[in-house]
Amino acid sequence: MSSGLETIKWDEKGLVAAVAQEASTGRVLMLAWMNQESLQATLDSGFATYWSRSRSRLWRKGEESGHRQRVKSMELDCDGDALVLQVEQEGGIACHTGRHSCFYRKWEDGKWLESEPVVRNPDEFYKAP
């Protein structure tokens, strides 16, 4: 691991929050988590690689769907415990529901409204198990 990365303050589980923002539009696409290994894999490959907390394994974003995120640049916050990745979203779809952004529910009048369309049916990009 590059020594510059020692500035990062990993939490008690060895993770740091990573916000993926679409570089061309500024849209926040998703929030995920990285451990040291996934961050190093991101730097080595140039594609966002997260740590899946639910599956407890390295998650090469797009490994199944093809919706990879090419990382253009990376920013660290003042506390050293959160990252913003400026990415180019392949396929224009970040969300496993087939939407552009995972933040597709908007708070309106006391409830969550779906504010983004499904760009592509997930059945088309996830193979049956």
Place this chain on the structure above:
Amino acid sequence: MSSGLETIKWDEKGLVAAVAQEASTGRVLMLAWMNQESLQATLDSGFATYWSRSRSRLWRKGEESGHRQRVKSMELDCDGDALVLQVEQEGGIACHTGRHSCFYRKWEDGKWLESEPVVRNPDEFYKAP
């Protein structure tokens, strides 16, 4: 608490990640945490209110510095465990270091470079204890 908010999946500490994004520019300003109480306070007041993990108390953003965040809208992600707040940043400064965004360090050639200037010296907006 509004019943619509029950959709949110609070973590084992009762928190959810909240990304504050400047509505007018798209700049990601900071990442903080909310519990139910702080989210309700945000909705009631119209200003971002977080849960300070370091101080274990409600954190009315800008309570000391004056740099409040007026919340224009709020989005929830597919997993229900992360929020994006579209905000108007009073004073144009989100960071306690006096910078526009907390994400002022950019990864370049194996190290973090400060990529945003200090807009205002924090001594000017934090009173001595």
